[in-house]
Amino acid sequence: MIKVFEHNELSRVGQLQSVLEADGIRTHIKNEFTNSAFGEILFSKAIPELWILDDDDLVKAKGLLAEIAGFEENPEPEWTCAECNSVVDGVFERCWKCNAQRPESGTES
């Protein structure tokens, strides 16, 4: 087992866990119940930790976590609607003006 992430908000750790699990990586959260069950004293000592069960998944897990962190620091760029030429914020999948779908972003994957 290797610890790959820790955060004092369990919801944050759980979110990353679901991303890793969705990619076939088996995970375990430590200190999951510290927050609600034991109160402040333990909470300050033990924040929720995300562990991977299989050490071989480390590179993959780190890659996924880095990807998530990257998205947060660099939000989706805005895009220009092909139908009406409106500039649309990157978080939206559809044009706010004419409801056209965002064009596929090239062939990179």
Ligand SMILES: [Zn+2]
């Ligand atoms: Zn449009």
